Amino acid sequence: MGLDRNLQRPVRLTLKRQSASYYIDGILKQDRVILSQAITLIESTRKEDYQLAQEVIEGCLPHTGNSTRIGITGVPGVGKSTFIEAFGKELTSQGNKVAVLAIDPTSQSSRGSILGDKTRMNELATDANAFIRPSASGNTLGGVAQKTQESLLLCEAAGYNYIIIETVGVGQSETEVKNLTDFFLLLMIAGAGDELQGIKRGIMEMADAILINKAEGDILPLAKQAQRAYKNAIHLFPPKDSDWIVPVELCSALNKTGIKEVISIIESYKNKTTINGYFEENRNKQQIHWFTKKLNELILQDFYNESNNQDRIEKLKQAILSKQISPFDAANKAIDR
Ligand code: GDP
Numbered sequence: 001m002g003l004d005r006n007l008q009r010p011v012r013l014t015l016k017r018q019s020a021s022y023y024i025d026g027i028l029k030q031d032r033v034i035l036s037q038a039i040t041l042i043e044s045t046r047k048e049d050y051q052l053a054q055e056v057i058e059g060c061l062p063h064t065g066n067s068t069r070i071g072i073t074g075v076p077g078v079g080k081s082t083f084i085e086a087f088g089k090e091l092t093s094q095g096n097k098v099a100v101l102a103i104d105p106t107s108q109s110s111r112g113s114i115l116g117d118k119t120r121m122n123e124l125a126t127d128a129n130a131f132i133r134p135s136a137s138g139n140t141l142g143g144v145a146q147k148t149q150e151s152l153l154l155c156e157a158a159g160y161n162y163i164i165i166e167t168v169g170v171g172q173s174e175t176e177v178k179n180l181t182d183f184f185l186l187l188m189i190a191g192a193g194d195e196l197q198g199i200k201r202g203i204m205e206m207a208d209a210i211l212i213n214k215a216e217g218d219i220l221p222l223a224k225q226a227q228r229a230y231k232n233a234i235h236l237f238p239p240k241d242s243d244w245i246v247p248v249e250l251c252s253a254l255n256k257t258g259i260k261e262v263i264s265i266i267e268s269y270k271n272k273t274t275i276n277g278y279f280e281e282n283r284n285k286q287q288i289h290w291f292t293k294k295l296n297e298l299i300l301q302d303f304y305n306e307s308n309n310q311d312r313i314e315k316l317k318q319a320i321l322s323k324q325i326s327p328f329d330a331a332n333k334a335i336d337r
Pocket residue numbers: 074075076077078079080081082083213214215216251252253254255
């Protein structure tokens with residue numbers, strides 16, 4: 001739905017659909033407009049769009065997998081978009097193509113806070129080698145993650161060799177982003193305790209690098225102090241399956257210092273994990289994770305939608321409350337065990 005500006009009433013936007021090969025050819029020719037249209041198709045909730053979207057994805061699949069997928073998180077205000085702009089510009093200046101996607105847990109209830117406004121990344125948004133896409137909306141975080149994953153594949157097929165997935169570090173969406181990416185970067189600022197930054201220990205444990213932003217001017221000594229503290233904290237975490245030692249570095253997204261170093265860190269990570277096999281193993285695990293997650297969701301959906309099951313569950317709930325059956329036995333009976 002859009003808004004008819006003159007009449008101030010909602011109007012249905014007519015979505016003209018093309019053939020699957022139109023989208024696939026356009027994406028493979030690296031046409032940004034068609035890539036954008038294809039992502040809109042993926043994000044559509046219309047049943048009739050689903051099949052077409054899947055055809056497009058399947059047509060693109062053989063051309064996917066060739067990017068470095070980077071997750072970036074940190075609490076609002078830490079400097080994510082300023083960093084992504086500086087980092088993205090550095091990458092494109094080195095001849096790379098960069099796509100930025102977002103997972104925004106807040107977008108389910110509101111219009112969303114990240115990337116909703118492209119002007120947050122002015123320079124990158126106008127860079128011919130960058131593609132910025134605001135967060136997909138959806139009813140569930142899992143749904144948003146699925147659409148983001150599918151969009152990521154299309155971006156890879158369109159030749160983007162660095163894909164950045166941004167999320168707000170408030171604890172809901174990091175696991176999803178971790179499961180979509182190869183490298184997970186946590187942005188922090190000095191002078192605020194972990195609690196103040198709302199970063200949970202679990203998120204710190206997920207990070208492949210911690211970057212203390214706004215490390216400049218008067219704040220520099222504090223930033224260095226924070227760097228030491230985080231380095232010490234990391235020593236206490238269990239070793240990573242990737243065998244990677246998590247670096248803690250300083251940067252200033254505003255002054256564009258420490259940005260090139262992040263690119264080198266990610267390259268070292270990729271080299272190390274490609275050699276020790278973790279890189280591919282992790283991607284394989286992610287594929288199976290999404291498959292299992294979706295399958296579980298569908299099985300549950302089918303089970304609860306079945307009207308016989310609904311009746312049976314209602315009766316069992318009554319039986320539990322009137323103390324005729326234990327909740328555990330009732331669960332067994334609900335699935336005929
Ligand atoms: P986000 O909410 O995490 O995306 O944060 P933003 O990128 O929107 O940045 C929040 C504020 O911090 C803005 O006013 C930025 O200009 C500022 N900021 C971002 N990076 C730096 C930095 O490296 N140094 C300083 N001094 N300010 C910064």
